[in-house]
Amino acid sequence: MFLDVLNDNSFATNCWLVAATGSEEAVVVDPGFSPERVRALLEAAGKRPAAVLATHGHFDHIGAAAELCGDDLPFYVHEADRAALTDADAWGAGYEAPAVLVKDVRTVTDGDVLPFGGFSIEVLHTPGHTPGSVCYRTDGWLMSGDLVFAGAIGRSDFPNSSPADMTASLRRFLALPDALPVYPGHGPDTTVGRERRANPFLLEP
Numbered sequence: 227m228f229l230d231v232l233n234d235n236s237f238a239t240n241c242w243l244v245a246a247t248g249s250e251e252a253v254v255v256d257p258g259f260s261p262e263r264v265r266a267l268l269e270a271a272g273k274r275p276a277a278v279l280a281t282h283g284h285f286d287h288i289g290a291a292a293e294l295c296g297d298d299l300p301f302y303v304h305e306a307d308r309a310a311l312t313d314a315d316a317w318g319a320g321y322e323a324p325a326v327l328v329k330d331v332r333t334v335t336d337g338d339v340l341p342f343g344g345f346s347i348e349v350l351h352t353p354g355h356t357p358g359s360v361c362y363r364t365d366g367w368l369m370s371g372d373l374v375f376a377g378a379i380g381r382s383d384f385p386n387s388s389p390a391d392m393t394a395s396l397r398r399f400l401a402l403p404d405a406l407p408v409y410p411g412h413g414p415d416t417t418v419g420r421e422r423r424a425n426p427f428l429l430e431p
């Protein structure tokens with residue numbers, strides 16, 4: 227599978243580029259910044275974007291979505307985070323953010339399976355960091371957004387975070403197979419097993 231990441235922005239947010247080997251059709255997950263660099267990377271790899279997905283509605287994950295989607299590309303976000311597109315300020319993660327006026331918004335919910343060229347992505351609703359935070363899962367990996375990072379977890383102290391939901395979502399993460407690679411919204415890759423063993427925020431009391 228083709229997988230690339232772009233993360234040299236001030237939030238160190240990972241923007242993931244995904245495509246099946248041998249397919250031109252790519253998916254962009256969490257385009258916070260640098261839409262022109264996303265396009266250039268895809269072009270260099272012989273891929274063209276088919277859809278843009280958000281793990282949640284914080285601006286550092288969706289900021290470039292409108293520019294990247296333009297008139298044609300669909301943008302997928304959980305229904306509970308859709309409001310972040312037009313009300314980023316009130317929705318806030320503690321910094322000022324303009325509206326992200328994507329034209330073709332498609333909401334997803336838990337259990338949805340999104341088919342793309344040569345692979346599909348399953349939606350796991352994992353609220354807590356935001357009400358509409360999701361993880362995206364394929365046969366080969368999980369994109370955990372701001373639920374779980376290598377050695378850390380996402381914040382659940384924003385105005386519309388929920389610590390109780392976060393706890394339930396982390397339990398759901400821990401039910402996944404140890405060997406599953408995890409690509410977080412910030413920082414380096416990990417696996418479910420590594421986080422189960424070593425993440426201080428996931429150790430049972």
Ligand SMILES: [Zn+2]
Nearest residue numbers: 282284355372
């Ligand atoms: Zn976030």
